[in-house]
Amino acid sequence: MNIESKTVKINKSSQETFDFLNNIENFEKLMPESISKFEVLDTDKFLFALKGMPEIVLKRKEVESPNKIVLGAGGGKIDFNLTGHIMAIDDSTSEVKLVFEGDFNPMMAMMIKNPITKFIETLAENLPKSV
Template sequence: MTSFISKIKIDKPVEQVYLFLEDCNNHEKLQPENIYNWTSTRDEAHFTIQNMAKLSLVVKERIANQSIEFVPSGNAPFDLFLKWMLSRDTDGSSNVILELSADLNMMMKMMASGPLQKLVDYQTAKLAEVL
């Protein structure tokens, strides 16, 4: 598995960040323009990545105020998981880590590494902006 990680500090309490992230409906606000055809419920999201694939992600696990993990539901072009991890900083703000891990062959790794790292960086920055 290849991991793409982005970290950010958000000047909001962990509880507020967690409440936003635990609902898949809110994740549409964190997506770049090349993600479209978004439909979601609290537990699942379906979308298309321009020029790549259609994906469906479902919440695998929620640990209140600590983490939310997503895995594919249905067919995915490769195995992957997405995990948001939260911790409270000493000043009351939140430390947020987004990790996307994907099982990529050498060719896919060369093609997708840059875009996947940009995606996780975009989503953490957008989370800070939205909150």
């Protein structure tokens, strides 16, 4: 399953945007209002839960400054990645697209597609306001 957010414009350089996303603590600012728990586990890992959903641990897996950050499942029964693609527009503007990739059986994919799509879109919408 592959879900992409819309591309959002950010009034910061690609390096500033990268630095924001590379700081795990900043993901709390991007979370939807329905968040019920957010906890930084270490410098590369955080846990969050949305109301009515199980806790999810995300761990930083790969960084390519200032263009890409990959977070992946930090445990649990499902394996997935959330990648932030950062593109420089000019010295003071960048764009970000979030891409969720996971390999799920058809039943699981059907159950999680809408909630994950809404979650990814919320993260993207909150980025320009938070960076």
